[in-house]
Amino acid sequence: xxxxxxxxxSPRRLRRRGRHRVLGxxxxxxxxxxxxxxxxxxxxxxAEGRLASAEADRPHRDPEEYRPGGPFAEDFAPIAQAPPRxxxxxxxxxxxxxxxxxxCGVNGGGLRNSENVIVxxxxxxxxxxxxxxxxxxxxxxxTDDVDVNNAILARGDTTCxxxxxxxxxxxxxxxxxxxxxxxxxxxGGLDGNVGRILTPSSVTIEFLGNARGPVTAMPExxxxxxxNARAATQEGANANARWTCTGFEDxxxxxxxxxxxxxxxxxxxxxxxxxxxxxxxxSADNRSHIVFPERGGDCPDGFVAVPRLRxxxxxxxxxxxxxxxxxxxxxxxxxxxxxxxxxxxxxxELMADVVDCVNGGWDCSASPSSPGAGPRPSAPxxxxxxx
Numbered sequence: 001x002x003x004x005x006x007x008x009x010s011p012r013r014l015r016r017r018g019r020h021r022v023l024g025x026x027x028x029x030x031x032x033x034x035x036x037x038x039x040x041x042x043x044x045x046x047a048e049g050r051l052a053s054a055e056a057d058r059p060h061r062d063p064e065e066y067r068p069g070g071p072f073a074e075d076f077a078p079i080a081q082a083p084p085r086x087x088x089x090x091x092x093x094x095x096x097x098x099x100x101x102x103x104c105g106v107n108g109g110g111l112r113n114s115e116n117v118i119v120x121x122x123x124x125x126x127x128x129x130x131x132x133x134x135x136x137x138x139x140x141x142x143t144d145d146v147d148v149n150n151a152i153l154a155r156g157d158t159t160c161x162x163x164x165x166x167x168x169x170x171x172x173x174x175x176x177x178x179x180x181x182x183x184x185x186x187x188g189g190l191d192g193n194v195g196r197i198l199t200p201s202s203v204t205i206e207f208l209g210n211a212r213g214p215v216t217a218m219p220e221x222x223x224x225x226x227x228n229a230r231a232a233t234q235e236g237a238n239a240n241a242r243w244t245c246t247g248f249e250d251x252x253x254x255x256x257x258x259x260x261x262x263x264x265x266x267x268x269x270x271x272x273x274x275x276x277x278x279x280x281x282x283s284a285d286n287r288s289h290i291v292f293p294e295r296g297g298d299c300p301d302g303f304v305a306v307p308r309l310r311x312x313x314x315x316x317x318x319x320x321x322x323x324x325x326x327x328x329x330x331x332x333x334x335x336x337x338x339x340x341x342x343x344x345x346x347x348x349e350l351m352a353d354v355v356d357c358v359n360g361g362w363d364c365s366a367s368p369s370s371p372g373a374g375p376r377p378s379a380p381x382x383x384x385x386x387x
């Protein structure tokens with residue numbers, strides 16, 4: 001496995017990334033000059049949720065041959081053709097086997113933008129695609145200073161139960177048979193992302209344990225990303241997409257959109273790295289400070305296990321190959337580029353309860369006292385259920 005030991009601590013003030021102007025209109029094709037380069041680090045495939053890849057069955061494309069547009073017919077396949085999903089490592093005698101679920105809603109209020117506070121903080125349209133948000137609702141005032149951004153998050157309203165102000169965000173999924181209301185906007189049609197944005201029918205946010213031992217608390221403002229929005233043009237580096245269908249969760253694609261049978265819905269699963277360096281909440285490459293466990297479940301030397309975040313999103317999509325995930329124009333909506341981001345702003349008391357639950361092998365939840373879909377006050381009125 002590639003050595004992912006911690007690198008020198010990054011400066012608190014992050015450098016602003018370059019911006020590129022995009023010219024074009026709403027449509028399935030877009031001519032683009034240049035792009036925004038995300039700082040990434042090469043790594044072995046993640047051990048958690050590792051999939052048997054179908055990449056060998058796909059026509060090979062040199063990165064220079066990628067053009068805006070897509071997805072294409074070869075990006076879709078019936079779920080029955082998906083490889084079996086490789087399970088998590090077998091738990092050892094000291095494993096932490098519990099599960100803690102936090103209800104954060106499904107973004108029914110439509111809170112979205114095309115920024116990325118982790119990878120390109122303070123850069124308008126830094127993502128060049130649109131993100132859905134659940135959890136923290138203060139997402140439009142970020143700067144290039146991490147400390148300022150953390151202070152904003154610490155005061156934001158939230159859709160999560162238990163006063164959890166954490167931020168969860170991922171690229172939207174679109175119905176490409178219907179025009180979107182952002183056809184003339186950055187992050188939407190001006191960046192080649194066309195179609196009506198789909199709201200998930202369900203979002204499950206859960207924290208899991210470690211196969212080799214107990215977990216320790218995540219630090220406040222820990223930044224974590226999974227997957228790579230540039231995976232298609234970077235030969236799969238850091239890719240960690242998982243596409244499946246309800247009722248077929250034992251198999252999944254890493255690099256295809258699934259065509260689900262009637263009565264089954266599309267599912268996106270995001271497993272996050274969970275071995276923390278014990279010191280840093282961020283790093284210059286956005287990855288070195290928190291990495292995936294090794295294949296057997298152990299954390300690399302110098303890293304400690306924290307609760308493992310998993311996000312599961314379910315969508316009702318149109319029949320056939322008529323949906324796509326948002327992305328950078330040159331990534332041609334390749335399903336391999338699916339990714340998600342998280343910043344931990346959970347109250348310390350709630351995080352302590354997550355740790356106790358996961359280490360104790362319990363099944364717990366922080367659920368809202370009422371099913372309202374709007375932002376909830378960040379009061380410590382969470383409810384912890386164990387059985």
